[in-house]
Amino acid sequence: MGLTGGPFVVLVALLAAAAVVACVRLLPRVGDGTPRQVLLRAGLMTGTQLVLVTAILVMVNSSFVFFASWSDLLGTDNSQANVVGGSAHAAMSPVSPAASIRPARDALSRSVPPNDGRLDSIVIRGPRTGLSAASFVYLPPQYSQPAYRNRRFPVVLVLTPDVRALMTRLRLPAVVAGRIAAGSVQPTVYVMVSPAGCVDVPGGRQDETFLSQDVPVAVAARYRVARDGRGWGVLGDSAGGYCAAKLVLGHSDRFTAGASAAAAYNAPAGDLYGRSTAIRDENDLVWRLRHRPSPPADLLTITGGGNEAQAREFAALIRPPMRGGTLKLTGGGALPTWQRDLPAVLTWLNQRLSAES
Amino acid sequence: MSLTGTPLIVLLSAVALSALIAAIWFAPRASGPAARIGLLAACQVCLLLALLTMGNAYFAFYGSWSDLFGVSAGAGDTGDPALRSTGGALARNQDGRPLVPVQDSFVQQHQLPVGEGRLEAVTIHGQRSGITARAYVYLPPQYFHDHTTRFPVDLALTGYPGNAENLITRLRLPQTAALEIRAGRIKPMIFVMMRPMLTPPRDTECTDVPAGPLAETFFAQDLPAAISTAYRTAPGPGAWSALGDSTGGYCALKLAMRHSDRFGAAISLSGYYNALKDFTTGDLYGGSRTYRNENDLVWRLRHLPAPPVDVLVTTSKVGEKDYRQTLQFVALVHAPMRVASITLPTGGHHFSVWNRELTPALLWLSAHSGR
Known part of the structure; x- marks a missing residue:
């Protein structure tokens, strides 16, 4: 009769019931104070207690299945534990990381002179989210120099609606190369993406996870860049600014510093939160700063592109160990128009990033 | 009086014995069957209390009164925004460090012999989750051979309810x-041993509860960041793995599947796969059915891309309620995720079963961790 099976449980339950009934009925017959009767009473009550507690333990065990069988309980079950399955034996090679980045032809990639570095046009495919994004990756001139062949460079992830304009209008590669040559910015890799969104829709598109997991893993597998958060920063404007702030607030283990010129710090409009106000709150960056600890990261709040009041309210909520700063754009407007302010932003980020040691 | 200490057990045993003796003595004065049943019931309650306390101490379910009743002893933050006073910084973490080593008599009693590695106790102050929790860290002997070698890390989680001590005393x-390290059968790695019950007595199932405790963020972000400040951990994705029994197994799988940028492998010893909701958890999902789905590992395999992780799951044909679910999970795993399993013919939900599975599981882990 199995330890957890119905028959045994019923048996002990019946025995317990019988014991209780017998005890109750027999007790009056051994009610005297004589030693013999006291002994009989003791035996009766103790016996009943033991049967009763055994029944309770058997029933609880049967319900939760702690011990599956008699041999399990007694420790005599020594059946072999064998690992079976496709990956059971010798280590197999991990999923090929190179599959996550595919080169893409684009004339813009030839627009950077070699002295200024190299511009790659790629498509980043996220195996975790199933999402893809076209991207330009700027590599500083030092990337291909022998003296730097063991250096894993810091990265700034740039999130902006119009990535091409970063090259055609802002001339970001030339600006960065100039800063590096002047010694005010360390050699840094820039990954430029136009984000589709920045919310992990419950059960739906995982745009935030694409940026916080898929992109850093893919880039670090393909390029010689820092693999821990101390070497990653993020810069964004408009919806990309919301992303930048969110990545720093929600993934400070991945991004140690950010600069954000968000159009809005609230949760983006739409049915993106699984019909839950609590989830919506978690996506509202002002709510987060009010109700969650500020993480150990740095965030530069950039104002002057509209949204002045909310940006200041947001920045004022930052608490230690998070460190905040503010910068007012001289021009205002979208990131491709930041000719005058970009150097200051790059310098601010640079001071907070480190190459992997 | 400590919940798990001998004095309480002795006290309750004495109470149970006294109750029995008193019942035997006063039974003749009981008038009628109802009174006699009452005597039996009272004795039974005393006996059960004594047995429960002994069982709790042995299996290390609840380590203290505050674990059981959830009264914050000041040693930890529940991480619940509703309970935090507005306008105040987290005052408990006075020196601002995310990891603080602590003197712990349990560690002293269970320290490994010289040359076998070292056990340490630390307090982790989660800077992102606001949760503070205790962890035990095992460093392999190779950790002390030089000052530069970095090691992969395995996060080991016990069941619910449960204390990390039982990973050392029972598992x-x-x-x-x-x-296994000494025999050269597995590569040296760091083990971080914790319990999933971060905010006792609530069972948060390693979930980021909307407007509630950020248990997942604690394990996925705060813990790796804190451990990496104090110990030489290997960099890169897949340098971390997770292992657990029961609820710890569910947590291990969930962490690997939802944070495969950090965790490369996971082992679930008799874990389950569904998103729980019961009187110990409350609503963990912000009232969202779809967010609950995301925490259901079988649902994830059906509806989301499979992450690039290796997992090992264990179960028993007889004795494990998760047998069918495990079969279902294994059948659903697809590339780039890979799965292996241990299926015992019989085996219940307890530590001696997991002991038998542990060595083959560690061998598997050594072959699949670190990239």
Whole structure:
């Protein structure tokens, strides 16, 4: 009769019931104070207690299945534990990381002179989210120099609606190369993406996870860049600014510093939160700063592109160990128009990033 | 009086014995069957209390009164925004460090022999989650051979309710790992042993509860960041793995599947796969059915891309309620995720079963962790 099976449980339950009934009925017959009767009473009550507690333990065990069988309980079950399955034996090679980045032809990639570095046009495919994004990756001139062949460079992830304009209008590669040559910015890799969104829709598109997991893993597998958060920063404007702030607030283990010129710090409009106000709150960056600890990261709040009041309210909520700063754009407007302010932003980020040691 | 200490057990045993003696003595004065049943019931309650306390101490379910009743002893933040006073910084973490080593008599009593590695106790102050929790860290002997070598890390989680102590006293994880490392059968790695019950007595199932405790963020972000400040951990994705029994197994799988940028492998010893909701958890999902789905590992395999992780799951044909679910999970795993399993013919939900599975599981882990 199995330890957890119905028959045994019923048996002990019946025995317990019988014991209780017998005890109750027999007790009056051994009610005297004589030693013999006291002994009989003791035996009766103790016996009943033991049967009763055994029944309770058997029933609880049967319900939760702690011990599956008699041999399990007694420790005599020594059946072999064998690992079976496709990956059971010798280590197999991990999923090929190179599959996550595919080169893409684009004339813009030839627009950077070699002295200024190299511009790659790629498509980043996220195996975790199933999402893809076209991207330009700027590599500083030092990337291909022998003296730097063991250096894993810091990265700034740039999130902006119009990535091409970063090259055609802002001339970001030339600006960065100039800063590096002047010694005010360390050699840094820039990954430029136009984000589709920045919310992990419950059960739906995982745009935030694409940026916080898929992109850093893919880039670090393909390029010689820092693999821990101390070497990653993020810069964004408009919806990309919301992303930048969110990545720093929600993934400070991945991004140690950010600069954000968000159009809005609230949760983006739409049915993106699984019909839950609590989830919506978690996506509202002002709510987060009010109700969650500020993480150990740095965030530069950039104002002057509209949204002045909310940006200041947001920045004022930052608490230690998070460190905040503010910068007012001289021009205002979208990131491709930041000719005058970009150097200051790059310098601010640079001071907070480190190459992997 | 400590919940798990001998004095309480002795006291309750004495109470149970006294109750029985008193019942035997006063039984003749009981008028009628109802009174006699009452005497039996009272004795039974006393006996059960004594047995429960002994069982709790042995299996290390609840380590203290505050674990059981959830009264914050000041040693931890529940991480619940509703309970935080507005306008105040987290005052408990006075020196601002995310990891603080602590003197712990349990560690002293269970320290490994010289040459087998070292057990340490630390307090982790989660800077992102606001949760503070205790962890035991096992460092392999190779950790002390030089000052530069970095090691992969395995996060080991016990069940719910449960204290991390039982990973050492009952599962014997560091002892088994030390043996296999010494024999050269597994590569040296760091083990971080914790319990999933971060905000006692609530069972948060390693979930980021909307407007509630950020248990997942604690394990996925705060813990790796804190451990990496104090110990030489290997960099890169897949340098971390997770292992657990029961609820710890569910947590291990969930962490690997939802944070495969950090965790490369996971082991679930008799874990389950569904998103729980019961009187110990409350609503963990912000009232969202779809967010609950995301925490259901079988649902994830059906509806989301499979992450690039290796997992090992264990179960028993007889004795494990998760047998069918495990079969279902294994059948659903697809590339780039890979799965292996241990299926015992019989085996219940307890530590001696997991002991038998632990060595083959660690061998598997050594072959699949670190990239």
